[in-house]
Amino acid sequence: MATESGVTxxxxxxxxxxxxxxxRSLSEIGRDIRKRPLLYLMLxxxxxxxxxxxYLPLFGVAIAFQDYNIFDGFRGSEWVxxxxxxxxxxxxxxxxxxxxxLKFSLLRLILQFPIPIFFALFLNELRTGxxxxxxxxxxxxxxxxxxAICGAIVISFLSFSGPINSLRQSLGHEPIPFLLRISTFTPxxxxxxxxxxxxxxxxxxxxxxxxxxxxxxEAAYMDGATRLQRALHITVPSIRHIIVITLILRxxxxxxxxxxxxxxxxxxxxxxxxxxxxxxIFRVGIRGGAYSYxxxxxxxxxxxxxxxxxxxxxxxxxxxxxxxx
Amino acid sequence: xxxxxRRTPGxxxxxxxxxxxxxxxxxxxxxxxxxxxxxxxxxxxxxxxGRVNLIPxxxxxxxxxxxxxxxxxxxAFVNTVLxxxxxxxxxxxxxxxxxxxxxxxxxxxxxxxxxxxxITMFIAGGMIPTYLVVRSFGLxxxxxxxxxxxxxxxxxxxxxxxxxxxxxxxxxxxAKIDGANEFTILFRIMIPLSLPAIAxxxxxYAVGHxxxxxxxxxxxxxxxxxxxxxxxxxxxxxxxxxxTATSTIPDEEIERMNLIPDTLRAAxxxxxxxxxxxxxxWVQRYFVKGVIVGSLKG
Numbered sequence: 234m235a236t237e238s239g240v241t242x243x244x245x246x247x248x249x250x251x252x253x254x255x256x257r258s259l260s261e262i263g264r265d266i267r268k269r270p271l272l273y274l275m276l277x278x279x280x281x282x283x284x285x286x287x288y289l290p291l292f293g294v295a296i297a298f299q300d301y302n303i304f305d306g307f308r309g310s311e312w313v314x315x316x317x318x319x320x321x322x323x324x325x326x327x328x329x330x331x332x333x334x335l336k337f338s339l340l341r342l343i344l345q346f347p348i349p350i351f352f353a354l355f356l357n358e359l360r361t362g363x364x365x366x367x368x369x370x371x372x373x374x375x376x377x378x379x380x381a382i383c384g385a386i387v388i389s390f391l392s393f394s395g396p397i398n399s400l401r402q403s404l405g406h407e408p409i410p411f412l413l414r415i416s417t418f419t420p421x422x423x424x425x426x427x428x429x430x431x432x433x434x435x436x437x438x439x440x441x442x443x444x445x446x447x448x449x450x451e452a453a454y455m456d457g458a459t460r461l462q463r464a465l466h467i468t469v470p471s472i473r474h475i476i477v478i479t480l481i482l483r484x485x486x487x488x489x490x491x492x493x494x495x496x497x498x499x500x501x502x503x504x505x506x507x508x509x510x511x512x513x514i515f516r517v518g519i520r521g522g523a524y525s526y527x528x529x530x531x532x533x534x535x536x537x538x539x540x541x542x543x544x545x546x547x548x549x550x551x552x553x554x555x556x557x558x
Numbered sequence: 559x560x561x562x563x564r565r566t567p568g569x570x571x572x573x574x575x576x577x578x579x580x581x582x583x584x585x586x587x588x589x590x591x592x593x594x595x596x597x598x599x600x601x602x603x604x605x606x607x608g609r610v611n612l613i614p615x616x617x618x619x620x621x622x623x624x625x626x627x628x629x630x631x632x633x634a635f636v637n638t639v640l641x642x643x644x645x646x647x648x649x650x651x652x653x654x655x656x657x658x659x660x661x662x663x664x665x666x667x668x669x670x671x672x673x674x675x676x677i678t679m680f681i682a683g684g685m686i687p688t689y690l691v692v693r694s695f696g697l698x699x700x701x702x703x704x705x706x707x708x709x710x711x712x713x714x715x716x717x718x719x720x721x722x723x724x725x726x727x728x729x730x731x732x733a734k735i736d737g738a739n740e741f742t743i744l745f746r747i748m749i750p751l752s753l754p755a756i757a758x759x760x761x762x763y764a765v766g767h768x769x770x771x772x773x774x775x776x777x778x779x780x781x782x783x784x785x786x787x788x789x790x791x792x793x794x795x796x797x798x799x800x801x802t803a804t805s806t807i808p809d810e811e812i813e814r815m816n817l818i819p820d821t822l823r824a825a826x827x828x829x830x831x832x833x834x835x836x837x838x839x840w841v842q843r844y845f846v847k848g849v850i851v852g853s854l855k856g
Contacts, residue, residue: 265666271740272659276671279656279710283674286707289691290683296690306694352583358576371584373842374591377834379769381791385827388794389597389820390590399608428587460569493772497794511685518686519776531684539681 297529303522310525317529327530334509337490340423342483348427349434350476356435357442357468358460372432380429384497387425388412412498415506422498426491437479441472477554485542488534510534598622598824605820621825631826633782634789637701641785642767645705649763650756652709653718658744660715661722675712689776703777704770704785711766714759721755722748758844765841768834786830793823 266273297317299310321327352372359365375383389395391411398408411417445467453463492511499507510530518527542557550556565573592612597605601616609615625631659665660672682688688707697703725748733743749756771787778784834841 262666269740272662272665273667275655275740275744276659276667279652280671282652282709283678285695286688286691286709287678287682290687291678291681293683293687293690296687301690303693307690355576355580358572359580360573361577364577368580368584370842372587374838375587377765377769377838377841378831379771379787381771381787381794382769382827382830385790385794385823386590386594389594389824389827392820394606394608394610394820396589396593396611399611402608428590432587459566460572496775497791514685515776519689524686524690528684528686531686535681535684 294528294532294535296525297532299525301525301528303524313525317526318533320526321529321533329505330508330510330513331488333506334488334490337419337422337495337509338487340419341426341490342487344423345427345430346480346483348431350438350472352431353435353438353442353472354464354468356439358464369432373436374432375429376433378429380491380493380497383425383429384494387421387498391421413500413502415503418499418503418507422494425498426494429494437475438472441475442468445471474555477549478557481542481545481549481557484545485538487541488537594824594827597820598828600821602818602821606818618821621821622829624822625825625829630781631786631789631829634784634786635829637783638768638786641701641704641770642764645708645767646760646764648705648709649711649714650760653711653715653759654744654749654756656710656715657718657722658740658748661719661725663723675715679712685776692777698777699780699783701778701783704767704773708766708770708773711763714762718752718755718759721752725751754844757840761837761841761844765834765837790823790826790830793819793826 293307296307296310298312298314299307300313300316301307301310305311356365356368359368391397393408393410397411402408409417411421449467450463453467458466488510490509490511492515495507495509495512496515499512514527514530517523518530546556546558589612593610596610596612596614598621599614599617599619600610601618602620604610604615656675660668662668665671683691692698692703692707695706697706729747729751730743733747738746769787770785771791774785774788775791778788
């Protein structure tokens with residue numbers, strides 16, 4: 234969702250902000266409310282939702298500086314300052330957690346990120362519309378299933394009786410317990426991630442490509458540009474902006490490696506090498522009840538992610554790209 | 559593109575390569591699904607010996623018989639249907655209530671309100687604070703915990719707001735002259751005129767609810783309130799250890815059927831996936847449209 238939302242953010246804020254530049258005063262809002270109260274009444278449940286389930290948790294992050302317990306609640310719990318952060322940074326396990334998270338995150342960024350781009354470029358070169366549509370229908374499919382479903386399928390597929398190990402055995406090789414060794418788990422993690430989302434990830438690029446003026450291609454053709462040249466000099470530049478935005482947003486999610494996929498795929502016996510921030514927070518925080526400690530981890534994660542997105546956005550801008558904001 | 563009438567031999571070779579290559583990509587994307595379907599319909603002995611690939615061997619429906627007669631599966635299925643139906647209704651209602659006022663460009667509070675929404679798309683409280691908020695509202699182990707905290711998706715709200723903005727102002731004005739209030743305008747004019755968009759969003763939300771796994775894992779521990787995705791995940795996470803893998807289905811029943819977890823798991827997968835597959839043709843078409851509309855606006 235992050236990639237898709239990023240693109241409209243500008244539009245969402247802009248077309249209100251730019252056109253009505255002048256600032257609204259409170260009295261003006263009051264006058265508007267009296268003029269059409271029903272319109273504002275509609276916004277009340279929406280406002281309550283955002284305050285309760287988006288902003289309350291945002292301020293609830295403060296429990297990272299408390300020794301929170303359920304019985305005393307937020308108001309009764311003792312404030313402990315940076316205690317949890319000190320404990321975190323002294324804990325060697327926390328470093329392992331960060332390194333694991335970064336490892337899987339970087340693998341995703343490097344191996345998973347470019348594939349939808351190439352896929353979109355190749356799809357765009359297909360000449361038969363119905364064939365293109367069929368390929369799209371098939372490759373978008375895994376996106377619509379949860380990781381619980383996809384994980385079950387992956388595990389069946391890679392089990393001792395699954396097609397891959399059966400093939401190995403018929404060729405005289407030993408079957409491999411793919412998910413139970415870190416050396417094979419990591420590629421399975423990356424490849425299953427690609428499998429689930431490469432098709433869907435290409436949509437945003439295809440949309441950008443479809444917006445290119447066909448006259449550009451015709452003009453290039455007239456000038457004798459080959460198909461490869463047309464792809465490289467017209468199609469690729471048309472999606473460059475989207476690639477940059479997607480990349481920036483991905484960097485802003487560096488420590489947010491998907492919980493679902495890891496929770497489903499990683500077996501307990503590989504925990505030391507597959508535990509990432511989100512699975513750890515879930516296990517120790519929600520299941521274990523160490524709320525303040527894990528909220529501190531969550532806050533740390535948010536700060537790193539925000540820093541990363543700001544830095545990458547600035548780098549992109551200094552390279553002459555438009556950036557996310 | 560009409561201009562590619564004369565193709566050089568190189569281009570022809572590329573086209574062939576592209577068609578075949580993408581065909582292979584499509585085939586391998588689908589392969590694991592077809593394999594699971596075949597396993598679910600096969601004899602467990604054949605599955606265990608690794609003879610099932612893309613076609614069922616030793617046609618057998620026992621996996622489905624066990625799953626469909628399991629009260630735990632039934633409960634999870636009913637809960638999922640319930641959460642999806644009620645959740646989607648509330649989603650659409652709330653999204654409309656937010657989108658309509660915010661689509662009025664002269665609304666005094668429009669810009670700050672939009673800012674308030676957009677900010678939450680970038681920063682969120684995180685897993686633990688959200689959990690504690692849901693807990694403090696007394697929603698733990700209630701099916702409402704899967705509905706209320708997910709009542710609005712900001713992205714969908716903005717999509718619908720953009721759609722409402724396209725509805726001509728004149729319709730609204732003439733309705734006002736006829737004495738219609740804003741609620742009448744929303745429900746009698748805006749929503750009927752935006753049915754394609756509403757249908758799209760309903761599918762967005764419904765598939766989201768059906769697939770919702772993490773929220774249920776976090777907020778629901780009572781088996782009577784549990785949903786399909788978590789039921790399914792029990793087969794997955796506890797893999798290799800038969801005992802826990804099938805804890806929700808009586809052991810004797812499985813032994814009687816002589817099923818291995820593979821067949822059973824595949825049957826659960828197919829039962830969980832089936833409803834999505836039924837709506838997939840529409841979902842796919844609408845989703846694609848929705849994303850394209852959204853991204854071009856940006």
